Amino acid sequence: MSDTATAGAPAISAAPKPPSNSLFAHARHVVSENPVTGLAFVLFGIIVLCAVFGPYVVPHDPLASKTTAALQPPSLEHWFGTDQLGRDIFSRVVVATRLDLFIAVTSVALVFVAGGFAGIAAGYFGGWTDRLVSRLADTIMAFPLFVLAMGIVAALGNTVTNIVIATAIINFPLYVRVARAEANVRREAGFVLAARLSGNGDFRILLGHILPNIMPIMMVQVSLTMGYAILNAAGLSFIGLGVKPPTPEWGIMVAEGAANIISGEWWIAFFPGAALMIAVFCFNLLGDGLRDIVDPQRRT
Amino acid sequence: MAGVPLLDVRDLTVEFQTRRGTVTAVRNVDISVAKGETVAIVGESGSGKSVTSYAVMRILDRAGRIAEGSVTFGGIDIRHADEDDMRNLRGREISMIFQNPRAALNPIRKVGRQIEDVLLEHVKATPSEVTDKAVEILDQVKIARPRERYHAYPFELSGGMCQRVVIALALACRPQLLIADEPTTGLDVTTQKTVMDLIVELTRERGMSTILITHDLGLAATYCDRVMVMEKGNVVESATARAVFTEPSHPYTRKLMRATPRPGVSLRDLLPEDASGAASAVTKLPVAAGERKPLLTVEKLVKEYPRKGLEGIGGTVKKLLRRGPVPEPDTFRAVDGISFEIDRGESVGLVGESGCGKSTTSTMIMRLIDKTEGTILFDGEDIGEIPAKAFARLPLRKRIQMVFQDPTDSLNPRFTAARAIADPILRLGDIKGGAAVRARCEELARQVGLPLDLLDRFPHQLSGGQKARVGIARAIALKPDLVILDEPTAALDVSVQAVVLNLLQDLKETLGMSYLFVSHDLNVVRLLCDRVIVMCAGKIVEEGPTERVMSAPEAQYTRDLLAAIPQPKFGRSESESPRRAATS
Numbered sequence: 101m102s103d104t105a106t107a108g109a110p111a112i113s114a115a116p117k118p119p120s121n122s123l124f125a126h127a128r129h130v131v132s133e134n135p136v137t138g139l140a141f142v143l144f145g146i147i148v149l150c151a152v153f154g155p156y157v158v159p160h161d162p163l164a165s166k167t168t169a170a171l172q173p174p175s176l177e178h179w180f181g182t183d184q185l186g187r188d189i190f191s192r193v194v195v196a197t198r199l200d201l202f203i204a205v206t207s208v209a210l211v212f213v214a215g216g217f218a219g220i221a222a223g224y225f226g227g228w229t230d231r232l233v234s235r236l237a238d239t240i241m242a243f244p245l246f247v248l249a250m251g252i253v254a255a256l257g258n259t260v261t262n263i264v265i266a267t268a269i270i271n272f273p274l275y276v277r278v279a280r281a282e283a284n285v286r287r288e289a290g291f292v293l294a295a296r297l298s299g300n301g302d303f304r305i306l307l308g309h310i311l312p313n314i315m316p317i318m319m320v321q322v323s324l325t326m327g328y329a330i331l332n333a334a335g336l337s338f339i340g341l342g343v344k345p346p347t348p349e350w351g352i353m354v355a356e357g358a359a360n361i362i363s364g365e366w367w368i369a370f371f372p373g374a375a376l377m378i379a380v381f382c383f384n385l386l387g388d389g390l391r392d393i394v395d396p397q398r399r400t
Numbered sequence: 401m402a403g404v405p406l407l408d409v410r411d412l413t414v415e416f417q418t419r420r421g422t423v424t425a426v427r428n429v430d431i432s433v434a435k436g437e438t439v440a441i442v443g444e445s446g447s448g449k450s451v452t453s454y455a456v457m458r459i460l461d462r463a464g465r466i467a468e469g470s471v472t473f474g475g476i477d478i479r480h481a482d483e484d485d486m487r488n489l490r491g492r493e494i495s496m497i498f499q500n501p502r503a504a505l506n507p508i509r510k511v512g513r514q515i516e517d518v519l520l521e522h523v524k525a526t527p528s529e530v531t532d533k534a535v536e537i538l539d540q541v542k543i544a545r546p547r548e549r550y551h552a553y554p555f556e557l558s559g560g561m562c563q564r565v566v567i568a569l570a571l572a573c574r575p576q577l578l579i580a581d582e583p584t585t586g587l588d589v590t591t592q593k594t595v596m597d598l599i600v601e602l603t604r605e606r607g608m609s610t611i612l613i614t615h616d617l618g619l620a621a622t623y624c625d626r627v628m629v630m631e632k633g634n635v636v637e638s639a640t641a642r643a644v645f646t647e648p649s650h651p652y653t654r655k656l657m658r659a660t661p662r663p664g665v666s667l668r669d670l671l672p673e674d675a676s677g678a679a680s681a682v683t684k685l686p687v688a689a690g691e692r693k694p695l696l697t698v699e700k701l702v703k704e705y706p707r708k709g710l711e712g713i714g715g716t717v718k719k720l721l722r723r724g725p726v727p728e729p730d731t732f733r734a735v736d737g738i739s740f741e742i743d744r745g746e747s748v749g750l751v752g753e754s755g756c757g758k759s760t761t762s763t764m765i766m767r768l769i770d771k772t773e774g775t776i777l778f779d780g781e782d783i784g785e786i787p788a789k790a791f792a793r794l795p796l797r798k799r800i801q802m803v804f805q806d807p808t809d810s811l812n813p814r815f816t817a818a819r820a821i822a823d824p825i826l827r828l829g830d831i832k833g834g835a836a837v838r839a840r841c842e843e844l845a846r847q848v849g850l851p852l853d854l855l856d857r858f859p860h861q862l863s864g865g866q867k868a869r870v871g872i873a874r875a876i877a878l879k880p881d882l883v884i885l886d887e888p889t890a891a892l893d894v895s896v897q898a899v900v901l902n903l904l905q906d907l908k909e910t911l912g913m914s915y916l917f918v919s920h921d922l923n924v925v926r927l928l929c930d931r932v933i934v935m936c937a938g939k940i941v942e943e944g945p946t947e948r949v950m951s952a953p954e955a956q957y958t959r960d961l962l963a964a965i966p967q968p969k970f971g972r973s974e975s976e977s978p979r980r981a982a983t984s
Contacts, residue, residue, distance in 0.1 A: 290810030
């Protein structure tokens with residue numbers, strides 16, 4: 101056969117391009133078009149660096165109290181000042197990154213696996229699977245989510261593991277709904293039928309064919325809920341239901357400093373609060389940027 | 401009809417700003433449409449025919465702009481008119497019919513109300529009389545019982561009915577120019593005929609001008625006075641319908657004409673002149689004479705679907721609450737007791753319009769859904785008894801494969817071409833090891849004429865024809881005995897269709913497969929099939945050798961189907977075209 105098939109194709113798309121670096125090039129284009137996304141990636145890099153190397157590079161021991169130097173305002177010695185016990189707030193804020201990020205990442209990973217899989221199973225199989233999963237998600241949604249998280253931690257006990265579990269549970273409906281809707285529209289797609297003809301079982305179709313297709317939208321979801329997870333963990337610690345003092349954690353630090361704001365020592369609550377805000381802000385921006393990068397409509 | 405044309409497009413160039421620079425979609429196009437004239441713009445996908453019409457309406461999207469030229473409509477300079485004037489012009493003076501009628505209608509408003517909206521918007525009726533006017537317009541587009549249908553929602557109407565409502569909307573304000581963008585693509589051939597007849601009749605009696613945008617040269621020549629052929633943004637030929645059809649002057653028009661399936665030509669004739677000679681050099685497998693055992697026997701096959709109601713939780717609760725025996729659920733027979741056979745190495749066409757049960761039949765034979773009654777014997781084995789879920793794992797799965805209708809939809813967007821072709825080999829094949837599988841993929845790619853360097857591309861980096869080849873390579877990867885072709889060329893341009901049909905024929909001859917070709921297009925089926933089965937409302941209405949069914953159909957339904965295919969008559973006999981005959 102001569103290759104006449106290409107002759108009728110639109111002329112515009114005929115130009116060959118190396119497929120390997122196209123995502124990278126596209127990401128660069130999105131960043132150049134929207135510098136805020138670039139900023140979000142830079143912030144994300146800083147947060148990760150703090151989480152990994154923070155404890156080794158901070159100038160002071162985050163737990164060492166020095167009562168002689170209590171409640172000092174920001175200075176060259178203590179960049180963010182010191183708290184009631186004379187601990188260096190800068191060191192505590194940096195070191196706390198690891199714990200907060202750890203809680204967020206593990207809880208989001210947990211809910212990504214559980215919620216994502218339950219969701220695509222519900223969307224793909226329909227019927228009783230769908231009813232069971234959807235009603236479970238509806239039940240969770242019926243509670244004010246933060247109150248539900250409080251309840252779970254209060255009932256299970258005040259540990260990091262339980263904060264992770266509680267955060268994962270309250271994010272479950274979001275993942276179920278996204279995964280279910282995306283899997284549902286692909287259930288009848290030609291490539292799924294074709295996969296069945298090729299001898300793929302249901303399980304393999306779910307994981308090998310449908311999951312890779314809904315991965316981009318799930319990654320956006322991950323980024324968006326990551327910020328929420330951090331906020332949730334900090335919130336639980338703030339009201340005393342999360343990480344126990346003296347562990348450095350943004351939520352506790354804000355709680356500890358809250359009482360001192362009136363007396364003028366604003367820096368105790370301000371710096372951990374700002375760190376919290378920047379982290380959440382960064383993940384939300386990252387989500388928007390990721391959406392631009394993975395959205396095929398934007399690729400023209 | 402001399403004097404100033406109603407629409408005068410001169411030297412129109414439309415450009416799109418994309419990331420890779422400026423793309424010229426339409427280049428130096430001249431169109432003039434006189435009052436009462438019907439002009440067709442014909443071209444394949446990407447030829448710029450739709451963009452031209454969008455430029456005339458000035459509804460190009462953000463990235464597109466008219467770079468050069470002028471568009472004059474009834475003395476108004478459209479290119480420089482302000483947006484208020486344009487809004488007035490659209491709908492009242494120029495209106496448009498889109499390809500997908502369901503998408504063009506608001507799904508949650510009654511169709512009558514939607515017509516009223518247009519009338520009120522352009523102050524063509526007062527609120528007191530608007531309902532009567534809307535009903536009158538519905539009556540004009542030949543919708544039976546217009547007063548009842550006024551209250552219908554779009555989802556309650558068939559595709560053809562919806563398109564009539566769209567036509568009613570477009571004609572409600574008695575515009576002077578109607579632009580119909582592929583108005584019948586996706587409709588059945590008999591519906592296409594009624595819709596086109598209706599458009600021509602209504603525009604003619606109102607003295608309106610029409611621009612028909614289509615990929616179907618036959619349709620254009622049947623219904624239009626003049627035909628313009630576009631290729632890659634340029635008008636390559638513009639002449640009267642008769643001239644284009646009988647003596648096309650441009651090579652592209654000739655190629656298009658050649659590639660259009662029509663009576664009296666063979667499969668090889670569809671290819672361009674230079675390629676048709678080379679393609680016939682195919683070694684034929686000797687057909688094993690003597691033993692004549694059918695490969696597939698279908699007997700009294702029935703598929704029933706529950707109508708609606710007793711399903712889901714509500715249904716279960718109702719069943720539990722009900723006292724006494726549960727009544728027989730109301731069912732709908734999609735396939736109603738059909739029987740046929742397919743021999744080894746034979747191609748059988750299964751023809752019918754949408755909803756006739758042909759796809760249900762093929763999916764049952766494919767063992768993707770379970771039958772209600774009847775038997776499906778494949779090579780002597782009753783595969784109908786094996787549940788669809790269990791069938792995926794059996795060795796028999798290898799022997800029945802399928803080529804899907806939409807090559808884009810049937811390829812996983814995240815798999816490369818090679819991975820897609822390898823999928824059945826990995827799951828069911830005997831070949832083990834990455835290198836061996838890759839070698840088999842390359843062999844298959846050579847067989848279907850897919851360049852090897854395309855194997856590592858993703859579907860969105862391939863053209864429609866290339867995607868079709870990947871789909872075919874995947875279907876034949878396991879050397880099946882029976883391949884079901886579910887409208888494999890419906891989504892392709894005619895020139896690509898010609899190549900793909902020839903490829904399928906070559907593969908059949910070299911590999912000795914049987915085909916069940918499911919299609920709505922008798923002209924395409926005729927090219928590839930030895931025998932044809934015509935289905936209507938779940939039953940077989942006619943069955944026989946293709947040539948006999950095409951030349952001397954016995955069933956009335958088959959005759960209707962054949963008569964509905966647009967066939968400009970001036971090519972072969974000197975009789976008038978149906979439109980002229982109807983109006984003279």
